Amino acid sequence: MFKLYYAPGTCALASHVTLEEAGASYTTERLDFKSNQQSSPEYLKLNPKGRVPTLVTDHGILTETPAVLAFIAQSFPKAKLAPHEDAFAFAQVQAFNSYLCSTVHVALAHKGRGYRWAAEESSFADMKRKVPETMAACFALSERDMLNGPWVMGEQYTICDPYLFTVALWLEGDSVDLKTLPRVADHMKRMSERPAVKKVMGEQQAKAA
Amino acid sequence: MFKLYYAPGTCALASHVTLEEAGASYTTERLDFKSNQQSSPEYLKLNPKGRVPTLVTDHGILTETPAVLAFIAQSFPKAKLAPHEDAFAFAQVQAFNSYLCSTVHVALAHKGRGYRWAAEESSFADMKRKVPETMAACFALSERDMLNGPWVMGEQYTICDPYLFTVALWLEGDSVDLKTLPRVADHMKRMSERPAVKKVMGEQQAKAA
Numbered sequence: 001m002f003k004l005y006y007a008p009g010t011c012a013l014a015s016h017v018t019l020e021e022a023g024a025s026y027t028t029e030r031l032d033f034k035s036n037q038q039s040s041p042e043y044l045k046l047n048p049k050g051r052v053p054t055l056v057t058d059h060g061i062l063t064e065t066p067a068v069l070a071f072i073a074q075s076f077p078k079a080k081l082a083p084h085e086d087a088f089a090f091a092q093v094q095a096f097n098s099y100l101c102s103t104v105h106v107a108l109a110h111k112g113r114g115y116r117w118a119a120e121e122s123s124f125a126d127m128k129r130k131v132p133e134t135m136a137a138c139f140a141l142s143e144r145d146m147l148n149g150p151w152v153m154g155e156q157y158t159i160c161d162p163y164l165f166t167v168a169l170w171l172e173g174d175s176v177d178l179k180t181l182p183r184v185a186d187h188m189k190r191m192s193e194r195p196a197v198k199k200v201m202g203e204q205q206a207k208a209a
Numbered sequence: 210m211f212k213l214y215y216a217p218g219t220c221a222l223a224s225h226v227t228l229e230e231a232g233a234s235y236t237t238e239r240l241d242f243k244s245n246q247q248s249s250p251e252y253l254k255l256n257p258k259g260r261v262p263t264l265v266t267d268h269g270i271l272t273e274t275p276a277v278l279a280f281i282a283q284s285f286p287k288a289k290l291a292p293h294e295d296a297f298a299f300a301q302v303q304a305f306n307s308y309l310c311s312t313v314h315v316a317l318a319h320k321g322r323g324y325r326w327a328a329e330e331s332s333f334a335d336m337k338r339k340v341p342e343t344m345a346a347c348f349a350l351s352e353r354d355m356l357n358g359p360w361v362m363g364e365q366y367t368i369c370d371p372y373l374f375t376v377a378l379w380l381e382g383d384s385v386d387l388k389t390l391p392r393v394a395d396h397m398k399r400m401s402e403r404p405a406v407k408k409v410m411g412e413q414q415a416k417a418a
Contacts (some may be wrong), residue, residue: 048354049308059297064311066275067304074296086284088268094277096304098256102273110326117319118339123332130327145257203293 012053020196022076221262229405231285
């Protein structure tokens, strides 16, 4: 039994979709970022970083999307969400997800969370102006060198796919034209048709409303 | 047989130490960041991201420190560098390394690589000023909540240790006083006494000279 702490519109969507794809038994707890619930003393006891996702498992608490995704995949091998039997293929999955968390997500965070790395309003505005350029560069690289198609790793859907989908959902807000990224756009369409994605997005939106 | 592309003073040190700890057969290729060798057409063919580390393996090319470390550990199970037999413990290793790459390394990169996320000199200076604060916060969290001792995961040395050591080496340049971080300082001392670390650091410094 798992419990996932998430907030709508965040990278926790990837973990939520993966729980659903895995056929896991789980509950969710929605955090309200507007009232800064992720910094409440109760939540910081679970996750001292004050971020999402946080996954409560029978073994303990897990954070960080690449680790959470890999753990769900390993806990439900029949769902075949990662190539566990092939160390190199598994490392490629980890490398892709690591790029998303350390480069792409970080590039985007400079739009609204510049205060993490600077103090002046002028710097925040400067960072915000550069986001379309950095996000376009990140996705151009994904389009050209990483997205094998039809899924990220090729014929087999893996834990790379909901994570790419989650980050790609942010593109529209960053003035990146999906027409310049036909393979990413095709991947998004394919993802949005998956029953697990429809169910989870419906649930997150209904709870948020 | 492996080939590791690295530059001195970068996060590639963690992968280099891990190849040594694993007892792997490997060669190294030093990149000169000052002459921007990481952006040469030859190197971009290997790693289109233009970063280090890049690990050339018999199966293909791997990038991203958390993935490279996990792959080396899985390729040399006798070295016991990761708890492969325990999915939750392995996920905790991945979560720690993911935190280092997506939060701690990123926080530090704002010291000298602000151009990745902004355009104005005033923003670069602002980012640089904040680095001691963000690095202190990251390491205070590691000291308090993550470093079990004597090694990151407890009694067993893992692939978390050379990565923490690598990032902690940057602390001095960031005006973070190691006296405020006794457990991190103890970990650094313990790491610097390991034969693999001595050998690799000696080699990187000799080649750099």
